[in-house]
Amino acid sequence: MSKASPSYSEEKLQQVVVYFLECINNVHLGRTKLMKLLYFVDFDHYEAHGYSVTGATYRKLPHGPYPDKIEKVIARMEKSGLVREVKANHKGYTQHRLITLNAQFDPAKFSGAELKTLERVAADWADATAAQIEAATHREAPWATTEDGKKIDYEMAEYRHAVGAEPLDPLLARSKKFADYVASLA
Numbered sequence: 001m002s003k004a005s006p007s008y009s010e011e012k013l014q015q016v017v018v019y020f021l022e023c024i025n026n027v028h029l030g031r032t033k034l035m036k037l038l039y040f041v042d043f044d045h046y047e048a049h050g051y052s053v054t055g056a057t058y059r060k061l062p063h064g065p066y067p068d069k070i071e072k073v074i075a076r077m078e079k080s081g082l083v084r085e086v087k088a089n090h091k092g093y094t095q096h097r098l099i100t101l102n103a104q105f106d107p108a109k110f111s112g113a114e115l116k117t118l119e120r121v122a123a124d125w126a127d128a129t130a131a132q133i134e135a136a137t138h139r140e141a142p143w144a145t146t147e148d149g150k151k152i153d154y155e156m157a158e159y160r161h162a163v164g165a166e167p168l169d170p171l172l173a174r175s176k177k178f179a180d181y182v183a184s185l186a
Helices: 010-023 031-049 070-079 112-125 130-138 154-159 176-185
Strands: 058-061 064-067 083-090 093-100
Touching (some): 010 070, 010 093, 010 112, 031 064, 031 093, 031 112, 031 130, 031 154, 064 070, 064 130, 070 083
Antiparallel strands (some): 058 064, 083 093
């Protein structure tokens, strides 16, 4: 099924960054985790609704999906006094964190469905470490099927179950005989 091509919105990308900084800016929210949260928002929403929230283009980099224009976006946000990047020691590593200065999340910039996606992604990943969320992105088909440095295709969102964890056939899922067989394996 062909879905709508996402159109890029720097304003929405900035707002999603601010949302996560306001909503789950805990000890685990460094730059690496933030980039993966952006990926999950866009790919989760694309999978469910046929378009991404920000329209950002993501590339396969060593630590996971990374939005192409994020460096320029953050630089503009810093120059405008909206956020500031700080470095902190976290479990023996230097963590690059963004903090909000004069930025405020504006829910009016988003549809109800987009807000639900933001809320769900925040709830799902709030307490995850960067390593945990990075590992999760690496298990997904869009990551696994993309060459290093190349653009991750939004069309791959429909195949996002973890590689090797394909969904169960619906007929088998309702079968008592199959359920008994699976139980016997445990």
